[in-house]
Amino acid sequence: MLKSNMRTTLAVLHDAAAAALAWSLAYLLRFNFDLPAGFAAELRQTLFWIVPLQMLIFWRFGLYRGIWRYASTADLRRIVLAVALSAAAIPLLFWMLRLGLVIPRSVLVINPLLLILLMGGSRFIYRLWKEQGLYGGIRLNGEPVLVLGAGDAAASLSKELSKSSDWRLVGFLDDNAGRHGRTLNGIRVLGGLDSLPEWAERLGVSQVIIAMPSSSHQQRKRAIQLCNAAKVKVLTVPSFDDLMSGKVAVSQLRALELDDLLGRDPVKLDDAGLHGLLTGKVVMVTGAGGSIGSELCRQIARFVPARLVMFEQSEFALYTIEQELQQAFPALEFVCLVGDVRDAARVDEVLRQHQPMALFHAAAYKHVPLMEQHNAWQAIRNNVLGTWTVARAAQQHGVGKFVMISTDKAVNPTNVMGASKRLAEMVCQALQPSGSTRFVMVRFGNVLGSTGSVIPKFREQIARGGPITVTHPEITRYFMSIPEAAQLVLQAGLMGQGGEIFVLDMGEPVRIVDLAKDLIRLSGFTEEEIKIEFTGLRPGEKLYEELLADSEHTLTTPHPKLRIAQARQADAAWLEKLLEWTESTTMPDEQVRAALRDWVPEYQPGPDASMPPSGYTGNNS
Numbered sequence: 331m332l333k334s335n336m337r338t339t340l341a342v343l344h345d346a347a348a349a350a351l352a353w354s355l356a357y358l359l360r361f362n363f364d365l366p367a368g369f370a371a372e373l374r375q376t377l378f379w380i381v382p383l384q385m386l387i388f389w390r391f392g393l394y395r396g397i398w399r400y401a402s403t404a405d406l407r408r409i410v411l412a413v414a415l416s417a418a419a420i421p422l423l424f425w426m427l428r429l430g431l432v433i434p435r436s437v438l439v440i441n442p443l444l445l446i447l448l449m450g451g452s453r454f455i456y457r458l459w460k461e462q463g464l465y466g467g468i469r470l471n472g473e474p475v476l477v478l479g480a481g482d483a484a485a486s487l488s489k490e491l492s493k494s495s496d497w498r499l500v501g502f503l504d505d506n507a508g509r510h511g512r513t514l515n516g517i518r519v520l521g522g523l524d525s526l527p528e529w530a531e532r533l534g535v536s537q538v539i540i541a542m543p544s545s546s547h548q549q550r551k552r553a554i555q556l557c558n559a560a561k562v563k564v565l566t567v568p569s570f571d572d573l574m575s576g577k578v579a580v581s582q583l584r585a586l587e588l589d590d591l592l593g594r595d596p597v598k599l600d601d602a603g604l605h606g607l608l609t610g611k612v613v614m615v616t617g618a619g620g621s622i623g624s625e626l627c628r629q630i631a632r633f634v635p636a637r638l639v640m641f642e643q644s645e646f647a648l649y650t651i652e653q654e655l656q657q658a659f660p661a662l663e664f665v666c667l668v669g670d671v672r673d674a675a676r677v678d679e680v681l682r683q684h685q686p687m688a689l690f691h692a693a694a695y696k697h698v699p700l701m702e703q704h705n706a707w708q709a710i711r712n713n714v715l716g717t718w719t720v721a722r723a724a725q726q727h728g729v730g731k732f733v734m735i736s737t738d739k740a741v742n743p744t745n746v747m748g749a750s751k752r753l754a755e756m757v758c759q760a761l762q763p764s765g766s767t768r769f770v771m772v773r774f775g776n777v778l779g780s781t782g783s784v785i786p787k788f789r790e791q792i793a794r795g796g797p798i799t800v801t802h803p804e805i806t807r808y809f810m811s812i813p814e815a816a817q818l819v820l821q822a823g824l825m826g827q828g829g830e831i832f833v834l835d836m837g838e839p840v841r842i843v844d845l846a847k848d849l850i851r852l853s854g855f856t857e858e859e860i861k862i863e864f865t866g867l868r869p870g871e872k873l874y875e876e877l878l879a880d881s882e883h884t885l886t887t888p889h890p891k892l893r894i895a896q897a898r899q900a901d902a903a904w905l906e907k908l909l910e911w912t913e914s915t916t917m918p919d920e921q922v923r924a925a926l927r928d929w930v931p932e933y934q935p936g937p938d939a940s941m942p943p944s945g946y947t948g949n950n951s
Contacts, residue, residue, distance in 0.1 A: 338394050341393075341394050342385065342389075342394060344452065345384075345385065345388055345393070345449055346381055346385055348445060348448040348449050348452070349381045349385065349445060350377055350380075351444075352441050352442075352444035352445040352448055353373070353376070353380050353381075353437075353441055354373060354377075355440075355444050356436075356437040356440040357369060357370075357434075359440055360434050360436045360437050360440065369434075372431055372432075375431070376424075376431065376433065379423060379424070380420060383416065383419060383420065383423055384413075384416040384445075387412050387415055387416045387419065388416075391411065391412040391415075392408065393408055393409065393412060393449075405450075405453060406450050406453075406454075409446060409450050409453075410446055410450075413445050413446050413449070414442065416442070416445075417438065417442040420433075420438065420441075421438060472494065472495055472496055472497050472498035473496065473498060473536075473537060474498050474500045474533055474534055474535050475498065475499055475500065475535060475537045475538065475539060476499075476500060476501055476502070476503060476520075476529060476530065476533070476535050476537075476538050476539070477491075477499060477501075477502050477503070477538075477539050477540075477541050478502075478503050478523055478538060478539070478540045478542060478553050478556075478557075479502070479503075479540065479541040479545070479553075480503075480504035480506065480514055480519045481504075481541070481542070481544070483541045483542070483543050483544070483567055484502055484504075484514065485514050485515060487539065487541050487567060488514060489515060492515070497537075499517050500533045500535065501517060501518055501519070501520040501529060501533065502514055502517060502518070502519045502520065503519070503520055503521060503522060503523050503525060503526055503529065504522065504523070505522045505523050510522070523552070523553055523556055524556070526538070526556050526557065526560045526562075527556075527559065530560050530562050536562055536563060537563050537564075537565070538560075538562045538564055538565070539564075539565045539566065539567070540557070540565070540566040540567070541566075541567045543567055550566075565583045566583070567583060603824045604633055604820055604821070604824055605633055607633075607731065607820075607823065608630055608633040608635050609633050609634050609635065610634070610636050611635050611636055611686075611687040611688060612635065612636055612639065612684055612685060612686045612687055613630050613635040613637070613686055613687070613690070614639040614640075614641060614680075614681075614686035614689045614729075615627050615630070615638070615640055615641065615689075615692060616641045616642075616671055616689070616692055616720060617642060617671075617691070617692035617693030617694065617735075618640035618641055618642045618647075618648065618651055618692070619640075619642040619644050619647025619648045619650060620642075620647065620692055620693070621812055622692045622735055622812065622815060622816060622819070623640075623651075623692035623693070624647075624650075624651045624654075625812045625813060625815070625816040626690050626692060626816045626819060626820070627640055627651055627655060628654075628655070628816070629813070629816045629817060629820055630690075630820070631655055631658070631659045631662055634662065636663070637664075637665060637684065638655075638662060638663070638664050638665070639665045639667065639680065639684050639686055640652070640664065640665065640666050641667045641671075641680060641693070642666075642667070642668065642669075642693075643668070643669065643670050643671075643693070645668055648666050648667075648668060649666075652664060652666045665684065667680055671691075671693045671712070671716035671717070671719055671720050672711060672712060672715055672716045672719055674719050674723070677719050677720055677723045678723050678726075678727075681723045681726075681727040681729070682727055685727060685728070686724075687729065687730045687731070688729070688730060688731045688823065689720070689724050689729050689732050690733045690735070690823065691720055691732065691734045691735065692735045693712075693716060693720075694712065694713050694716075694735065694751065694754075695708065695709050695712045695713055695747065696737070696747060697747070698745045698747050698748070698868070699868045701746050701747040701750075702745050702868075702919075704919065706746040706917075706919040706922040706923065707914075707918075707919070707922050709747055709750045710746070710750050710753075710912060710922060711912065712750075713747070713750035713751055713753070713754050714750050714753045714754050714757060714908070714912055715913075717754040717758065718757050718761075718905075718909065720732075721734075721757060721758055721761055721767075721769065722761065724767050725761060725765040725766075725767045726765075728767070729767050730766075730767065730768065731767070731768050731826070732758070732767050732768070732769045732770070733770045733771075733772060733819060733822070733823040733826070734754060734755070734758050734770070734771045734772070735772055736752075736754065736755050736771050736772060736773040737751050737773060737774070737775070738774060738775040738808060739751065740752035740755060740773060741773070741932075742932050742933075742934065743930060743933045743934075744934060744935055745935065746919075746923065746926065746935075749926045749929075749930045749933040752930050752932075752933070753908065753929060753930060755773075755831055756898075756899075756900035756904070756905075756908075757900070757908070758771055758829075759829050759831075759900050760899075760900040760901055760902055760904060760905035761905070762828050762829040763902075764902065767828075768826060768827060768828035768829075769826075769828055769829060770822060770823055770826030770832065771830070771832065772818070772819045772822045772823070772831075772832045772834065773831055773832065773833050773834070773895065774808075774815055774818070774833075774834035775807060775808030775809065775810070784807075784842060784845070785845075788845075788846055788849050789849070791860075792850065792855065792860055796859070796860035797861040797862060797863045798846045798849075798850070798860060798862050798863070799862075799863050799864075800842050800862055800863070800864055800865070801842070801864065801865055801866060801867050801868060802842075802866065802867055802873060803864055804841065804873060805841070805842050805843075805867070805873050806839040806840060806841050806873075807840060808839050808840070809840055810834070815834070818834050818891055818892060821889055821892065822834075822892055825887060825888070825889065825892065829899075830894045830895075831894065831895040832887075832892050832893070832895075833892070833893045834892065835891040835892070835893070846862055847862070850862075908929065923935050
């Protein structure tokens with residue numbers, strides 16, 4: 331506090347001296363520095379009135395609230411306005427005092443110009459001195475670095491880098507030819523991105539920063555590939571969404587992640603429609619502690635529901651998401667409930683008490699090999715009977731929209747998990763005609779970093795020094811980020827009118843071995859240091875995933891990343907027979923697989939199903 335008061339006092343004294351100096355210089359300039367005795371006396375007399383008047387105006391304009399080190403154009407604007415007001419007040423003051431003084435009009439014009447120069451110039455000189463030292467912009471210390479991109483983010487980043495002793499910005503590269511040869515904050519735009527290898531070698535650059543947050547994913551991916559070809563290390567600025575939301579600053583550089591290589595362009599949501607679905611409503615999420623369920627909770631919380639009911643079997647997972655959301659959304663009402671979706675009494679109690687208007691059903695067993703061996707019946711009980719229990723209770727208690735999270739493994743399933751999710755889809759379709767609840771199913775592939783996915787496993791294997799284990803050299807999967815998947819689930823839930831199976835645009839399939847190689851490189855290793863071993867397909871695992879069965883077709887929707895699958899329907903009689911089967915107490919794995927062939931005709935367990943289907947092109951259309 332004492333230091334702050336001292337700075338304010340010094341700033342006030344500086345401006346008082348500047349006001350006196352500007353008024354005196356105005357007189358001297360008016361008379362070419364040959365001041366007559368009469369006007370010299372007038373100068374001394376008027377200073378006693380001019381300086382207090384101007385200091386009062388400067389104080390009222392808040393010129394002493396800022397810090398000179400961070401002087402900006404906003405501070406200069408306040409100075410100009412304050413000086414302009416004082417210039418108008420000076421002749422008014424002397425007219426009111428009737429001192430009989432004849433102040434030269436040229437002095438009244440010259441004085442404010444000099445005062446702006448003295449007050450504004452001193453602040454910006456001080457900032458320049460604090461930021462760059464006595465030697466101006468000439469810096470020879472710090473590691474040389476190139477920035478890819480020459481837009482707003484790059485301009486902001488260059489200002490931050492100028493303050494760093496660790497980095498020395500030597501140039502920008504940008505594909506906009508109109509920027510080539512120009513300077514950005516004193517640093518030249520050297521050329522296009524393709525010239526990176528040449529400039530990196532010429533300038534001795536081993537580190538590059540990608541500052542293209544608003545560019546398309548294809549443009550950023552090309553920049554990353556150019557960096558890899560030039561054998562330089564890469565950092566990047568935060569995403570455009572994070573920058574716009576104010577969560578992070580451009581200066582918060584981060585290492586590249588797989589999302590940067592595999593990610594896609596941002597999802598465009600119907601925010602107005604989602605506000606109508608979620609804002610001010612009671613919303614429930616089952617499986618709220620899982621990868622998708624927890625991200626759904628985060629996304630739903632942004633729309634400020636009246637209450638968010640989080641239902642989860644795992645106590646620790648529920649505690650984790652509760653702690654996160656309470657910190658991020660302290661004003662929101664959360665209800666954290668431990669329970670099993672197969673427990674009809676518990677589910678009925680929760681829905682009767684909280685009466686949600688929208689319910690997102692993400693609770694499921696999803697790990698293919700675990701569900702294939704020794705746990706097949708539990709997969710049926712949890713994924714099929716659990717879905718029916720929650721869906722039926724939702725119908726009975728007037729839930730408006732029920733959104734079920736499905737999977738691409740429900741298409742031509744070769745494993746128990748996929749077949750169980752296909753049955754869960756059909757359960758919802760069979761319930762649709764019998765009540766007012768609108769059931770919507772959303773089918774998508776793998777999400778980066780989800781529980782049980784290959785990414786966390788690969789990271790652990792790299793941390794142990796390898797090897798990375800991949801089941802097959804040609805195995806491919808569709809990938810999207812967890813936030814994108816959750817956003818599209820919300821969008822599908824909004825658009826669904828009842829009974830539809832929405833298929834998400836998963837982009838192009840990715841070879842898992844290529845994913846492993848990218849992760850090795852991003853971790854700073856080579857394939858010689860971290861080996862890749864092939865272990866063979868696991869039980870129930872496909873070589874290729876599909877998003878549509880052979881007999882299915884799709885319909886377009888207004889959203890470019892959502893289509894509707896025209897799948898085989900189920901009726902109430904079918905559902906009644908299925909429920910009788912799921913009420914069995916237990917069943918061996920082989921018996922489960924045999925029964926599934928009847929319930930899901932497209933289910934084909936065994937090695938034959940691991941081959942790509944006829945006409946497979948690698949696309950999801």
